[in-house]
Amino acid sequence: MQLIPTKYFITSGKATSKTSSLNAFDLALKNAGICEQNLVPVSSVIPDGAEKIDPIELPMGAVTHCVLSQISGKGKDIISAGIACAYRRDEKGGYVAEGHLQGPGKRLLPELEKRIREMAIIRNTDFKEVRFFFEEMEVPEGMYGCCLAALVFTEYK
Helix, strand or coil, X not given: CCCCEXXXXXXXXXXXXXXXXXXHHHHHHHHHCCCCCEEEECCCEXXXXXXXXXXXXXXXXXXXXXXXXEEEEECCCEEEEEEEEEEECCCCCEEEEEEEEECCHHHHHHHHHHHHHHHHHHCCCCEEEEXXXXXXXXXXXCCEXXXXXXXXXXXXX
16 A cells, blocks of 8 residues: 655644653644644655645544654753755655754754755756745753654645
8 A cells, every 4th residue: 555645734833841851842743733643754755746735633643644853952952943845846746854953043944955955966856946944942941942843744645
């Protein structure tokens, strides 16, 4: 059986918790609208013909495939997580590069750009416009923090 995604959305979230980095991650998932799913990480291919849609509510407990970037930190850390998306010029699908770092988003964007550009080189193709989606934060003193960004597949053929 092959699952080929036909629809996807992009989301992101960030959060803090006094309790733990896991709780900050859980709340960041809630803020991104994907905390009630069983997330399964996948690699970085957007199938030919897959349609980008606005974020939707998914059924509780659904096994949900996604390209996920996340980072956790604690008091005074500056953290960033994001994804870069680009479609092939020949319109045969697209790709996603994910990344995270200790530091501001302005340092993450060039890294994501390098990663997505190398994906084009590896595949001997050219990309249309590259789009970036990211979250960043300075984690307050005495807190745990999490930033995440995800491309979430919603329907399959």
